[in-house]
Amino acid sequence: MIFIKSPREIEIMRRASQIVAEILGELKRKIVPGITTLDLDAIAEELTRKKNARPAFKGYTMAGRVYPCSLCTSVNEEVVHGIPSNRVLNEGDIIGIDFGVIYEGFYGDAAVTVGVGQVSDEARRLMRVAEEALTLGIEELHEGKRLGDLSSVIQKTVETAGFSVVREFVGHGIGKMLHEEPPIPNYGDSGHGPRLMEGMVLAIEPMVNTGGCEVELRDDGWTAITKDRSLAAHFEHSVAITKNGPYVLSKL
Ligand code: MF3
Ligand code: CO
Secondary structure (H helix, E strand, O other): OOOOOOHHHHHHHHHHHHHHHHHHHHHHHHOOOOOEHHHHHHHHHHHHHHOOOEEOOOOOEEOOEEOOOOEEEEEOOEEEOOOOOOOEOOOOOEEEEEEEEEEOOEEEEEEEEEEOOOOOHHHHHHHHHHHHHHHHHHOOOOOOOEHHHHHHHHHHHHHHOOOEEOOOOOEEEOOOOOOEEEEEOOOOOOOOOOEOOOOOEEEEOOEEEOOOOOEEEOOOOOOEEEOOOOOEEEOEEEEEEEOOEEEEOOOO
């Protein structure tokens, strides 16, 4: 069942998503060679407290495992759900930072991938294409269209650029729960899937690899990495569907 949100609920979700966006913006400024991913997690927690919100991911249970941190930090070949640690970021790395909060009973969820100092041309192109795929996918979010229209646009954008789309993880509806229906694959056929309606709020999150689309899990049970160890990028926005089309709640 896809829950439809009222304008009042969407306004609360906008505030939750704005908190996420502000914190991601702060974190971006702190990403320089020498900082650890656990430093970033601590900054995210501190800022969340100051904004009277609670971190969404800490304590989240998936397949019987409890996520231990507030932020997901996924470096280079790590696709999503990297766990903050004492790992030091180096010039040339790319890092996906994925963050969510709960605020007045509603979730906000967003992610960006950024370079640490100067990065390779390929890494820059990967990040540009992944973000472009998200932007073009979001433009499909009009009442009466179908979810497959978005999935298809994301997949085409990525594959036309010579990159691949991860299948094992998908976007999701979002609201009073972090993960609501529908699941939102980043691949598929236009004209298929649920019809889009005003009041749906969706977290769209393409994961894009420079190499093959296959991923595997590290022994920590969370960190997804590319099987061929190619680079991966991840971008996410929480978006409401309105009468006038997509309203990106997590854009500053
Ligand atoms: N944005 C990710 C998602 O929607 C973050 C979840 S991390 C977890 O799946 F720890 F909460 F699982
Ligand atoms: Co998400």
